[in-house]
Amino acid sequence: MFNKRVKVKDLLASEPTGQEVTVMGWVRTFRNNQFIALNDGSTNNNLQIVVELGMLDENTLKRITTGASLKVTGKAVPSLGKGQKMDINATSLEILGDSDAEKFPLQPKKHSLEFLREIAHLRFRTNTFGSVFRVRHALAFAVHKFFNEKGFVYMHTPIVTASDAEGAGEMFRVTTLPFDNPPRNEDGTINFKEDFFGRSTNLTVSGQLEGELAATAFSEIYTFGPTFRAENSNTARHLAEFWMIEPEMAFCDIEDNQNLAEEFIKYLIRHVMEHNREDLEFLSQRLAEEEKQLPQDKRSEMGLIEKLEFVINNDFERITYTEAIDILLQSPAYKKKKFQYEVKWGIDMQSEHERYLVEKHFKKPVIVTGYPKEIKAFYMRQNDDGKTVAAMDILAPGIGEIVGGSQREERLDKLTERMKEMHIPAEELWWYLDTRRYGTVPHAGFGLGFERMVLFVTGMTNIRDVIAFPRTPKNAEF
């Protein structure tokens, strides 16, 4: 039975009064054959273990290497060293697992993020990834807490699906058919009736359509699950597998939708500020040091924590797409021809445009509404102008689009008309259309890309560093 151990975080929160404790963890450093910095993953603050000279034999001392795991019993006493609250004066020490100092890839020095990605199975044992994943945990918990408090019902929408919510995304096929001699129809096409699900299936790109089904019964629901894109995008912002949160609300319009999204994002940040202060301070410092290597004008104007405080204490800017285009057309950047892509009403704004709006012009999160219907999905509610839909995107500094949402088209005639125009097969979505046939209601929802939110809160810059085992083109290691 191991459950007598105390976690380092809990121990450090208590007063050292000479009490006997048992701790377990991994060695970060061992100095002077006397001072062990022990970490158990509960915090970045290592616990200092003091080994009295002569207590351990030569051989045991040699085995206390970086990465080795220990069980230590001792007395918790106020530390004589600076910067730490307590020491453990060891009375017994057992090596649970050795770590060959020559081979262990994590040395007590700074490793590049690129190198750590190669050893994603061990990078959790660094301060950076310790903090990132504890913050990720806190954000995930806050998601559930937020919606639970509001009475939303958590729905697990299907991962394997025969439908394509966006009518666009590139998808992964899910199959049990063999590549060699797959069953074929008379006309030579593949006979998917023989596939596991009796039809052609793929990994979901969004749980929204199914979420709408549940929202038109429970009023307010949310999903939080993995979604997939088979896009060959090798960028610092894209993953083939990522987690998404999609609330969907009946009796809700585009304005309520914006209010909820803003409240939600602020709630998440506030939760982490309250519960992960230490981790944020570490990440803030890490970012500041990273940025020292950048030229002055590429550095952030605010530190990480300062930025998060700014976001929770200020209203998000709310503008229409038309206003956004006007701002871009009036901008010095446009006039000096600094944009690579064209700017005019009707374009799908590029990253450079979004960054200009949030980072240069408004310097805070911006909610853009009322996009041209041509660049948005079939299910978005058509505005009376005949040109725009009740869509909304939230753009965040340094991240770009973090939320995409809309009021949904609840009018059956408008919806089916738009589907016809966009060649979306109505017969495959009979169940979706049923919600508009039987007691249709105004409703709205949005999707928050979870990894982008983690990026925003941790100040990390590559999305592969905020998910445990990233899935990207040509990479499914671990």
Added chain:
Amino acid sequence: MFNKRVKVKDLLASEPTGQEVTVMGWVRTFRNNQFIALNDGSTNNNLQIVVELGMLDENTLKRITTGASLKVTGKAVPSLGKGQKMDINATSLEILGDSDAEKFPLQPKKHSLEFLREIAHLRFRTNTFGSVFRVRHALAFAVHKFFNEKGFVYMHTPIVTASDAEGAGEMFRVTTLPFDNPPRNEDGTINFKEDFFGRSTNLTVSGQLEGELAATAFSEIYTFGPTFRAENSNTARHLAEFWMIEPEMAFCDIEDNQNLAEEFIKYLIRHVMEHNREDLEFLSQRLAEEEKQLPQDKRSEMGLIEKLEFVINNDFERITYTEAIDILLQSPAYKKKKFQYEVKWGIDMQSEHERYLVEKHFKKPVIVTGYPKEIKAFYMRQNDDGKTVAAMDILAPGIGEIVGGSQREERLDKLTERMKEMHIPAEELWWYLDTRRYGTVPHAGFGLGFERMVLFVTGMTNIRDVIAFPRTPKNAEF
């Protein structure tokens, strides 16, 4: 802006003092052109709306049909009717969406669960599925709450993976290669280097192996995500896509593991008992009525709530596999040759055996430990007897296996030896073995099948009725 509405559940929890309120929801029934039972999914308790005679024109009255959606403003007053606390005396009523009474599949009468499975997109609007999915939500939230309180870190382990945790499960392929003329190697085999991830990939059967990587850094982690089995099992207990919770703990042995699993299950039940009393009472009554149609000896000895109370108030039985086999061999059922499958030491117990143990012999949840190593996975810790491993299964009445877990083999030599015996390719799992090379620690974990837990708590009997859109052989509708 719709956010001025009040949810029915919140309204019913308040006192009716003549205050003006706005409610929105769907019509369940409409009696005497006067009494509307309105439901918004927040509770099974409909809100009674009273429409004064003459307030609405003939045409509007006709449109208040089952399934139609309404916005009602009125005064909350104490109800004159029995069984309900308050009425809303409508002052204005707007029909948001019509529902053709002739076509709407949900009539105010009892529908079979089989029929409702065909219209899974609408079944949320029934009392049974309202309760089931609110309980499912509460259980999911309790999962996160439990682990968050204990300082476990929530990990999102990969869904698309190149590894097979069990070394056994039948898996779904994930691919972007075409069936027609897929790229081939010189020897004619498929060239998966050309596939999206540069190798052959499938949907995960478990996040355990990746969970172990994180546990050997954070000490204690859990996963909660979808897992997949491409098994052609068309039973009431199997799904091709289901959700699983997998905690993994460093510094933990098989006894700690049992303690945690028992505490966890009891915590989940207690949470639902506290937060979803109404839903449990409805489900309990539903089950009692279902069982009335069964012969006396097939009925449960306890009602649903009684059963749940019994489970939280009593210790789980703990026996070894060897003891379990002895009990079976000594049983009247065995002596009367009532078991279909053979009973002897070494068998993988069948459902009939497990049911005998939990339902007839112990009449409560049973934790069985120390299974023969031949029937268990490679990563389970080998006991000193050379025959058994430190595995544990938790068997629940009416459900069978609800938890499967083990202490993991932390000794590199024992682990690699066992992998060789079982033909598990060590080179593909280099990262898994690294955790045993660098500071290996005793550790353990388990998996809880979430849908089986929902079955247990709701008293439902078919697993397709506790997940929103079940994925089973030949079925991926919605």
